[in-house]
Amino acid sequence: MSETTSLTALGLPGDLAARARAHLGEDAEALLRGDPWELLRVPGVTPAQADRFALSVLPSADPQDARRGRALVGFLLAEAARRGDTALPGEAVVRALGGLRIADANAAVNAALDEARVMLFEVEPELPDVFDESAEELPEAEQWLALARYGLAEETVAEGVQRLAATAPPIEAGDGAAEHGEAARQALFHGVSIVAGPPGSEDGLIADLRALEPSLDVPVTVAAVTATAAARHEGAVSLHRLLEAREGLGVLGYARGEQWPLEPGVLVVTGAEALDVELAAALVEACPDGTHLVLAGDPDGLASYRPGRVLADLVATQEVPVTPEPPDGGPLAELAEGVRAGGLRRVEAPGKEVVVVAAADGREAAHRVGQLLADSIPRALGIDVRDVQVLTPGAAGTAALNAALKARLNPGPGVCGGFDAGDRVVVAVPFAEAAAGETGTVTEASPEGLTVEFPDAVVRVPAASLPRLRAGWAIPVQQAAGTRWPAVVAVFPSAEGLTRPLVLTAFTRALRHLSVVTAAGPGLAASVTEFAPVKRQTRLMSLFM
Structure with missing residues (x-):
């Protein structure tokens, strides 16, 4: 049996x-x-x-x-x-x-x-902004419960950040350092620093550090949460690859860690808002004493897909130096900054950087998305459909949208678990070769399994491992944090579940073009002006008190 x-x-x-x-x-x-x-x-x-x-x-x-x-x-x-x-x-x-x-x-x-x-x-409870110092007693500490894996991970992050801050000496860069930006100077002086700003605001920092690298005694490494995100920067790698992910006894781990650390140097992590607490713990454990760790990300966007809000918590501690970076110009930045400020602006986009498509309901929205991917975006903008990512709120809304897009873009019998060669997939449960959230394209399909091409690896996925994959024509906005694509189609079938960080994240995933397909009516604007998400409950900030 x-x-x-x-x-x-x-x-x-x-x-x-x-x-x-x-x-x-x-x-x-x-x-x-x-x-x-x-x-x-x-x-x-x-x-x-x-x-x-x-x-x-x-x-x-x-x-x-x-x-x-x-x-x-x-x-x-x-x-x-x-x-x-x-x-x-x-x-x-x-x-x-x-x-x-x-x-x-x-x-x-x-x-x-x-x-x-x-x-x-x-x-320790957070004190109010205005606290009565004459009060005879401070608020008492509260008892909190956590699953051991997350409780220990948060303590590892706090201890690792404090260790790096204490052990990393300033890096001398000669007279040339004065010519470069504040973020680079902070990165070379402090063991841990943060660059806070919209996606892409780390570009200046990386350019400065690359220019200074020949005069430094240590290497500069750039890593991102996915290989797709890493591809934006020459020589960058995914954290999955940097930490050397390994599978054993059905559990994913990392070869790099306290026993086999990374080489000391300057490590810049882009899209750091997507760091969950366990990945952040693995990262700091792999950084030896003397490493200068720079976390670059947008604390106003969605937090990680998995538990934690590491970047926002570290910013809130006020224990880590934070360099704010302004957005670039252009219609995409103007739209995003309006959302960040609590409004949905109408922007001028003469180069079709932003297009808004109204739909009556979710079904019409799916039809419009199919038109955009199959015809409008490739024809009018010259962006290949492989460089277009559809985003929609929550996992529930993606299934019907993926079915409609497959029927339009790559119809087929679904020879293996519903997938055919040419289908887009996203990793739901990580492999040693590909992180969760990584998107790829099926290049071969048979009843025995799939061959999937990811940005930095080709992976053979046997049929028994197919539950690790999902259709990836459309993915949840929540899973897109930390990654950007040349073109993005943000689909809002209704106003349900929309918040300002979610809309901001959806809008800032696009590098060149954003299509907004909405059946949310006035609910989309209301979500930006009125609705904030419930704050995640974490302990990380309290560990610095």
Whole structure:
């Protein structure tokens, strides 16, 4: 009997049995027989589903079972991580447990802490801008809970930033340094510095450092969150490649780290707003003492696709020198700066740098996007369809849009998992050869698998690994942070879920041309002026207090 079949016999539907097997490993059956609420570790499983499954395994299952309470603590923190949070106030977790019929929430938290998947931290509350210094007592520290992986990663980032700031001596660049910009001077003087501005504002810094490199005693390295982003700068690499991603025991890790660090020098990371807390932790661990780390990104845009808001948190600490960089000129910059300021401006674009296309609904929007990619953009602007990326809010809206675009741009039988040669794909779960969020093109397709060409690698993807890929004609705006394309089509099927950072990120992904296809009506402008996202809950800033 196969593992999946045995899980089906245990009471799991076929699709859920396959997912449980993938996430819980070869011992899934034994694990779930011993503790059916471990099913909550599988993404997408709800407490109600886990409770029904528990009754099929343990007919006398009790809602107050300590195993249930422990699992629900992990579930709540995992759900928060999917929203981008790295931790939650303990009081919020206790309240949520009460809503899930846990009578003794504190006992459930203690059980989760005993298992060591969850950690407890003391977090100093943020003081208001105007604080009464005559107050007899300062606000007390709060207890926060985090999944261990994210709690430890945030501590690694804080310790790494402080270590580099303390160990990197100023780099002498001779008299030539005075002729270059403030960002370059800060990069050479400080162990950690930030260049804050719209995408592309790091170009001057990189040009200055490249010009100074012959007079420096250390190399200058430029890295980006994806190979697509790295291709903008000569000699740049993706962080995935720089840190030498490796797979082992079903887990992705990096060969570079504390035991095998990078060469000391100046390291500039572009698109740093897309750094999640675990990637940032791997990055600082790989930087040896004496490295000058420069994070260049837009703290006003969307934070990383995965948990954390590293760049914005480091800016907020005021412990790291920040050099603001102004935008370049032109219609694209003018439109983006209007959004940044809270307004949706009408801009003059004589070179068709910005085009707005109104649609009545999502279906018409998809039709308009197909026209733009198949005809208008290549014909009128000379931009190849391979250099055009469609962005839309959230993962839910991409499926129908991808289906429509495939039918228009690359119809075919879908010989392997719905994919054919010529299809665009995006990496959902990283490979050793390609990071999550990397886009590529299928060059060969057969029932056995796909060959995918990414900007810096050609990867053979067997059929069994296809769940790591998604159709990539259209990708979520959230997954585009840190990367830019020659042309972007930003699609807003409705006003639902739109916020100023999301719209700003969508608009700033384009290098030469932006088409805005909107069925959101006045909701698009309202999202820019009125709606801000809920602030992610993280601990990183508090670690510098």
